[in-house]
Amino acid sequence: MAKKRKPKLAVWKFASCDGCQLSLLDCEDELLAVAGAVDIANFPEASRRIVKGPYDLSLVEGSITTSHDAERIHKVRRMSKFLVTIGSCATGGGIQALRNFKDVNTFVSQVYANPEYIETLNKSTPIADHVFVDFELRGCPINKYQLIEVLSAFLNDRKPNIPTHSLCIECKRRGIPCVMVSSGIPCLGPVTQAGCGAICPSYNRGCYGCFGPQETPNTGSLSEWWQQKLDVNDVDIVRAYRTFNAYAEPFRKASEAYEK
Amino acid sequence: MKNSRTIKVDYLARVEGEGGLLVKVKNNKVTEAKFNIFEPPRFFEAFLRGRRFTEAPDITARICGICPVAYQMSSVHAMERACGVNIGGQLRELRRLLYCGEWIESHTLHVFMLHAPDFLGYQDAIEMAKDYPDVVTNALKLKKIGNEIVTLLGGREIHPINVKVGGFYKLPTGTEMESLVEKLKWAIEASRDAIKLTATFDFPDFERDYEFVSLRHPDEYPFNSGRIVSNKGLDIPQEEFLNHFEELHVEHSTSLHSVVKKRGGYYTGPIARYNNNFDRLPAEAQKAALEAGLGEFCNNPFKSIIVRSVELLFACYEALRIVEGYDPSNKPSVEVPPRKATAYGASEAPRGMLFHQYRIDDEGIIQDARIVPPTSQNQKVIEEDLFEFVSDNIKLPQDDLTWKCEQIVRNYDPCISCSCHFLKLKIERE
Numbered sequence: 001m002a003k004k005r006k007p008k009l010a011v012w013k014f015a016s017c018d019g020c021q022l023s024l025l026d027c028e029d030e031l032l033a034v035a036g037a038v039d040i041a042n043f044p045e046a047s048r049r050i051v052k053g054p055y056d057l058s059l060v061e062g063s064i065t066t067s068h069d070a071e072r073i074h075k076v077r078r079m080s081k082f083l084v085t086i087g088s089c090a091t092g093g094g095i096q097a098l099r100n101f102k103d104v105n106t107f108v109s110q111v112y113a114n115p116e117y118i119e120t121l122n123k124s125t126p127i128a129d130h131v132f133v134d135f136e137l138r139g140c141p142i143n144k145y146q147l148i149e150v151l152s153a154f155l156n157d158r159k160p161n162i163p164t165h166s167l168c169i170e171c172k173r174r175g176i177p178c179v180m181v182s183s184g185i186p187c188l189g190p191v192t193q194a195g196c197g198a199i200c201p202s203y204n205r206g207c208y209g210c211f212g213p214q215e216t217p218n219t220g221s222l223s224e225w226w227q228q229k230l231d232v233n234d235v236d237i238v239r240a241y242r243t244f245n246a247y248a249e250p251f252r253k254a255s256e257a258y259e260k
Numbered sequence: 261m262k263n264s265r266t267i268k269v270d271y272l273a274r275v276e277g278e279g280g281l282l283v284k285v286k287n288n289k290v291t292e293a294k295f296n297i298f299e300p301p302r303f304f305e306a307f308l309r310g311r312r313f314t315e316a317p318d319i320t321a322r323i324c325g326i327c328p329v330a331y332q333m334s335s336v337h338a339m340e341r342a343c344g345v346n347i348g349g350q351l352r353e354l355r356r357l358l359y360c361g362e363w364i365e366s367h368t369l370h371v372f373m374l375h376a377p378d379f380l381g382y383q384d385a386i387e388m389a390k391d392y393p394d395v396v397t398n399a400l401k402l403k404k405i406g407n408e409i410v411t412l413l414g415g416r417e418i419h420p421i422n423v424k425v426g427g428f429y430k431l432p433t434g435t436e437m438e439s440l441v442e443k444l445k446w447a448i449e450a451s452r453d454a455i456k457l458t459a460t461f462d463f464p465d466f467e468r469d470y471e472f473v474s475l476r477h478p479d480e481y482p483f484n485s486g487r488i489v490s491n492k493g494l495d496i497p498q499e500e501f502l503n504h505f506e507e508l509h510v511e512h513s514t515s516l517h518s519v520v521k522k523r524g525g526y527y528t529g530p531i532a533r534y535n536n537n538f539d540r541l542p543a544e545a546q547k548a549a550l551e552a553g554l555g556e557f558c559n560n561p562f563k564s565i566i567v568r569s570v571e572l573l574f575a576c577y578e579a580l581r582i583v584e585g586y587d588p589s590n591k592p593s594v595e596v597p598p599r600k601a602t603a604y605g606a607s608e609a610p611r612g613m614l615f616h617q618y619r620i621d622d623e624g625i626i627q628d629a630r631i632v633p634p635t636s637q638n639q640k641v642i643e644e645d646l647f648e649f650v651s652d653n654i655k656l657p658q659d660d661l662t663w664k665c666e667q668i669v670r671n672y673d674p675c676i677s678c679s680c681h682f683l684k685l686k687i688e689r690e
Contacts (some may be wrong), residue, residue: 016325018325018326019324020418022276028407029400031400032400043564044273045274045275047273047384049274050273065302069300096303098303105487203422204430205430208421239312
């Protein structure tokens with residue numbers, strides 16, 4: 001059989017903290033194997049070597065916050081056979097989407113000495129609002145084993161096995177007692193997508209929603225429970241939904257329902 | 261030879277975040293040297309307003325995926341200071357341990373994967389692995405040990421979840437801590453090898469008279485506490501930071517340039533810590549540094565790779581000391597009731613001093629936040645380095661000089677995502 005060309009991998013960054021692409025370098029045990037299976041053709045955080053596109057797989061980190069980036073993402077899409085977004089910024093607009101709830105000019109003038117230099121869009125938006133995305137990998141940050149799963153699925157021409165159910169299932173599987181029922185700690189687990197491995201509940205802490213909304217979450221019911229049984233006030237309910245996935249629709253609507 | 265030339269790197273590789281550099285030369289004289297930062301603004305200071313003081317460690321961690329622990333440490337210390345609570349004893353030790361983990365992870369990443377390829381002439385660590393398989397394999401193993409410490413204490417390596425104002429949500433068991441002992445003993449030896457290896461590299465003869473700024477503690481190599489000092493006589497408590505330093509608004513960068521008032525740019529990071537605190541290093545680390553020919557004072561930024569390796573050795577020793585003295589029976593946190601106050605927290609991120617300032621009200625709601633990350637502090641000296649280096653080496657071929665200029669930026673392990681979380685300025689393009 002003729003030797004197949006190694007697929008070309010590119011990693012792109014938009015507005016983000018770099019943590020999700022760092023997850024690839026954090027795959028200490030797998031990194032050299034990954035480098036053996038794909039041609040890391042464009043990954044500036046790790047290499048000076050840039051191989052020209054097109055690329056077989058592009059991993060895109062970060063959200064769109066400037067007009068320049070809104071154009072750049074189209075170039076990236078045109079150069080990419082498969083485009084996978086990684087992390088809350090790319091899949092939901094990220095924490096910088098907190099600006100979306102305010103007039104961005106208020107933010108600018110609140111903080112910056114020379115607002116005329118600030119060049120930014122009113123909203124921070126996920127990549128899928130701009131171009132077609134083949135797969136979205138959630139998390140703030142992503143789980144590196146889920147990233148490896150996405151890469152292996154790509155290499156083997158299959159669908160990534162990434163569950164979309166709630167975090168509660170992970171707690172149950174790990175045998176972690178429900179922090180909300182047993183300790184009265186507010187937890188976003190019932191409406192948050194699984195993927196992290198239920199880290200927070202295993203550390204006696206409520207989930208704070210890094211992986212964004214699960215498929216069809218019942219946020220209304222959870223908010224009511226928080227309010228009635230755990231005595232959480234409206235402002236804190238809004239704060240809870242407004243973190244790293246604030247602009248993902250179910251969380252956005254859930255927060256707006258309690259905003260005065 | 262042409263009279264004028266331009267050295268331009270549009271997108272710097274092997275740094276965290278988006279930056280470029282531009283050096284203009286006319287009649288064989290450097291006329292301009294810029295380290296461009298074009299990361300989009302993310303407005304952290306703005307949306308911290310109105311959040312609870314307890315949310316600061318989780319929110320500010322998201323400024324940087326490379327050094328989230330630094331953001332968590334500076335913010336929790338500021339909040340505790342605001343509320344008049346001082347965390348001592350084992351909780352303080354565990355915070356040092358967590359920081360050791362981040363230093364080990366981040367320094368190993370930089371020394372072996374981002375910086376060493378420059379000295380050995382490779383595009384990246386993966387290419388380097390073909391000729392130096394053991395070096396890269398051991399580096400990955402060392403990096404993993406750093407990450408394991410952060411994961412054990414923090415819950416995960418990036419954006420840890422276990423840090424809170426007042427301490428931790430949960431403490432590790434004795435058995436979990438014990439699992440680190442053998443690994444750290446190995447890590448100590450691996451760090452020694454790192455010092456030996458990096459000391460053999462060829463370093464450009466490039467020394468400048470820098471002002472080195474870092475924390476300094478009465479007994480310890482600095483992480484979370486200490487006064488702010490420099491080799492030029494600065495010695496102030498943390499709360500006076502903003503009285504002695506200012507941030508200048510320059511046109512070509514999305515981050516502000518920090519300067520010491522009336523003096524100019526300054527250098528923060530491993531070399532600054534090392535120069536100001538050599539006497540606070542464990543004897544073994546001092547000895548290894550001197551044996552590597554480093555001296556007690558270093559003013560060649562290219563040698564930061566050796567200093568980082570010395571700090572790796574320090575962090576491994578310090579981690580082992582804390583792990584071996586661990587008592588699992590303590591409480592994971594103390595109560596921190598909010599009160600109206602303004603307070604400051606400075607800590608030593610792997611790449612330099614990170615300063616936070618918050619004003620909170622009686623309920624603990626954040627009214628105002630200010631964050632000064634290490635890379636914006638180093639930006640001015642980076643540009644001065646570029647200017648000087650190109651002036652001294654104007655005869656080098658374009659490709660070599662360009663690579664060296666990139667290396668000058670990488671000497672500082674800049675974390676561009678951090679530095680420009682606050683500002684976007686227009687970019688001047690040729």
